[in-house]
Amino acid sequence: MIEIRDLTLRYPGVTVLEVPELTVPDGGLTYLLGLNGTGKTTLLRCVCGIIAPATGTVGVDGVPVRAHRTTPATLGMHLNFQAFDPRHTARRHLRWIARARGLPVGRVGEVLDTVDLTSVADRRLAHYSLGMLQRVGIAAALLGRPRTLLLDEPLNGLDIAGILWMRNLLRRLADEGACVLVTTHLLDEVERNADRVVMLGEGRVLTDRPLPELMRTLGPGETTLEDAYLRIAGPLAASTIGGTL
Known part of the structure; x- marks a missing residue:
């Protein structure tokens, strides 16, 4: 389990992350979504202790994460291929x-x-x-x-057989009780396999809920997770699609 409380991360002149509360549960596959530059990888690095937040705490399986010290023994990570x-x-x-x-x-x-x-x-x-x-x-x-597993864009570069293999592996690990947190831009795959979805925008959590609950929020004319994402991300996604970012 990952528990984040009152986390902020600042660089000179800008707040990169601001996460008052986030819990990623055991026994589930959670996907972390967001546009490029919204803080997904940075958040994973805070969880691993690679980056020290300005304020707040991160816990993995009940153990406080201390930046630049030993990685929690129950944590496995793949952040850079x-x-x-x-x-x-x-x-x-x-x-x-x-x-x-x-x-x-x-x-x-x-x-x-x-x-x-x-x-x-x-x-x-x-x-x-x-x-x-x-x-x-x-x-x-x-x-x-590991009881807790972090994977940053593990689907990149995989062919169809590789994606199917990855889907089954992540599902099996979550079903066996692991806390699995994965970043990706492949929303179709998220819709197929996620238990929970966390969306980031400008370093903030825009939504954090089980996938079935999120899909029940679809409005008229909305049928997919992509529709929900575009609605929740709002101007951030629209500006990117329009080519202004």
């Missing part, structure tokens, strides 16, 4: 992460099987496709059998 040494193989990369986090190296083979990379695990990452690199990142996030 480019965070690899291209000279390494997938197996070597995962072994390095396991040793750095004090995890059993034997777990590497298990997560390679989970993400279906065992047959290419000894190939250098420089020769991996974007979709394959996404799978390596997810494997790294799963090394510690």
